[in-house]
Amino acid sequence: MDTVTLARWQFGITTVYHYLFVPITISLSMITAIIQTFWVRTGNEKYLRLTKFFGKLFLINFALGVVTGIVQEFQFGMNWSEYSRFVGDVFGAPLALEALLAFFLESTFLGLWIFGWDKLPKKLHLMAIYMVAFGTMLSAVFILAANSWMQNPVGTTFNNGRAEIDGVQGFLEVMTNPVFLVTFPHVLAAAWMVGGALVAGVSGWHLARLRRLGDEAPEQDVKAFKFSARLGAWILIGASLLAMITGDLQSKAMVQAQPMKMSAAEGLYNTETNASFSVLTIGSLDGSEEVWALKIPGLLSFLSGHETVDGINELRERYATQGYYQFDGTQTKLQQEYAAELKANYPGLDPVPNIFLSYWTFRLMITLGMAGAAIGVLMLWLIRGDRLPKPGRLWTGLMVALPLLPLFANSFGWIFTEMGRQPWLVAGVLPTAAGVSPTASVAEVVTSMVVFTLLYGVLAVIEVWLFLKYTRMGLPEVEPPLDPADIDDDAPLTFAY
Template sequence: MDALDLARWQFGITTVYHFIFVPLTIGLTPLVAIMQTAWYRTGNERWLRLTKFFGKLMLINFAIGVATGIVQEFQFGMNWSEYSRFVGDVFGAPLAMEALAAFFVESTFLGLWIFGWDKLPKKIHLATIWLVAFATNLSAYFILAANSWMQHPVGAVYNPETGRAEMTDIVAVLTNSTLLSAFPHTISASLLTAGTFVAGIAGFWMVRTARAGKPEVARDVYRPAVVLGMIVMLVSGAGVAISGDSQAKLMFEQQPMKMASAEGLTESAPDGAEFSLLAFGDLTNDPESVTHVLAVPGLTSFLADGSFTSPLKGINELQEEYSATYGEGVDYVPNLAITYWSFRLMIGLGIGSAALALASLWFTRKGKIIDKPWFARLAIAAIFTPFLASSFGWIFTEMGRQPWVVAPNPTGVDGVWMLTATGVSSVVSAGTVLTSLVAFTLLYGVLAVLWWKLMKRYAMEGVSDSETDVSPDTNDSSDDRPMSFAY
């Protein structure tokens, strides 16, 4: 394997691994804020106990997410230095804004929230976690602005003298139509992940405490958390579906090759393209031999523009158009097996959250609790499905864009596009990339084990039996103790 292949593997591994933690951080932070708000408004101790419990899990996930995300920044300037040279003037702006305007705010107020339980008034302390939630989502917005620009470049021109893309309109970059579609989809998916996480863990403990002869704990502590998670799952699930439909239609306009690849549509469909639920054959090496089964007629066309009979261009026709526009001798077709299956796994794995939401809705109605072991198993199994769905969604988004690292804008930003093969560094050797690939993969493997052990350990401890309000509002102590870690 040459430096290009190894650099792609390294970036793919580190990105997918890092993104495992991102949706939970984005979604769980506002849920913890909601729990603390419920405690502040009602004074009910159960919400304080739940805040501390899920807040601890949020902090573990946040820490691992930050540690794994730092590597991303360095790869742009090292393995992908030619890419950074070409687009740094544009791509660097939203990333800098993410660090200065979002991550610093997020980190500062998260520290105040962790150490300020017994030092800050309740209202101020509550405000800190809401500011963390806001900054976390703002951080996601800026990062998605950078990624959306790679999918659909706007607000920039190509300078032939410097050979670089140069920003002309930061507002256009921050209001990119791709961004405005991707952001609600990502946030909805993150809330779905967090809602499933909360409902899954609380559902497991509801069954466990009920079977242990503590139905009052199951009903008073864990059932409210299940209901909260279920509501978030239902609302965010609808948001994922609506925003996903919007994204598909935008993708049809901006990246038609990605849309055709999602279906493995080799030949154009003048009367509407079906959506196959299952396919047999070699999509990558011999797409013509693939047999689609369990197909829904016209559904791909409907996803593209809202009509079951609208024509869609196939991969072969699009390859000819791309060759005529952007140059001969390049295979503009992404890996069909990956795009086809990642698109379906992204959608299909959402069933896990839906199953838990429907089961929770039915078995917790009218103040009921459930003590059936199968529900506990469903609750734990469902936790993993939105994580996997989000990962496959990003794999489809990034792999479907290939062979472009900056996809061309068909509506006209002339010259601002870049093939992945030309974005890799010309001086970093394959051996150097391989060494760092092995090192980071092993390091991330160790971090994965630590994350799993910590999350499992504290999740299996359950909600504490009691929590004391230590805020200055109720604490008459006038000592000058320094801030201390609250967990």
């Protein structure tokens, strides 16, 4: 393997692993806040126990997410210095805002929430966890704005050999990028699918365990986990519907900005009117033509928002003669200004991504997400009324699979998003091969990749062990926090976990 391939593998491994924590952080922080709101409003102890139970799982995930995210920044200087130089002026603003506003907001109020149970009034303490949840979403705003610019480079100009934001107006264009405006709600919906499924899966497993205990099962535990199981399942189902709606909007924005990505996702080799969506396609070994396919008529045209969808072969020929254009035949300002540089330095560039990966990751994203929602519906049916799920291997397997299905759907969705953009780092502008550090050797990249992979492997063991340990422990025994007015101002802070 060459340096480019190895650098891509390393970034892919670390990014996919880090993103396993992101949707849980975004969703579980808000779900914990919602459950704590029930406690503040009702004073019912079951809500307090659920808050501290899922709050502990949230903190474990948050800590590991921060650790794994730090490594991402190292790679921009290690393996992708040319990419960093080219996009630094564009990425500097949103990433700085993400650190200064979002991350500081999360960490500050998370500290207040952890240590302030006996120091802050109930409503002020509740506000702290809501601010943490708001901070996680604000972080997603800036990160997704930067990524959406890579998919559709608006608001920028080519100057001094790199992309630069075109003034205040350009920054506003970056933050209101049409791709970003549909990607953000879709990512939030997908994250909420994971959080809802996690709460429902953990609660469902405990309900089966409590049924096995029979009359010895604590009634308060049954009521608490019944509430959280239903809450998680409804969140999962509602978020799934929202993900379908926003996903449809995102596919239409994707077709406009990157027509090749949709064609690769479908394995559509030739332009087609009233284009079908294939449930399964088998292509030739060189990926140049379709051999056999099982299709749903007209669905691809519906998803793309256009009756006629351009095929891979036609888009490849058009790029060879005319260069990179969006679906409607336009280019962004940066794509126009960089076109001559691109033609001179990268002649013969093949604009087709890996069709096999684009095709299957797109379908795995949809299939796994729908399967998770289906289990959520089944769960609501099985625990309706006073019913408890029947313990056994089948139920345990479903509860283990429940959070993993939407979590892996998120991962496959991001793999599709990034692999479908290839061979571009910045769509229609900077090829992937042009972004690698010129001084990085194969040996250096292999060494760092092995070290990071082993480190992440150790962290994965720690994460799973902690999660399983505290999940099995069940609801903690709690005492309502003391009134801050009754506590000495010089008393040490209470650590709730």
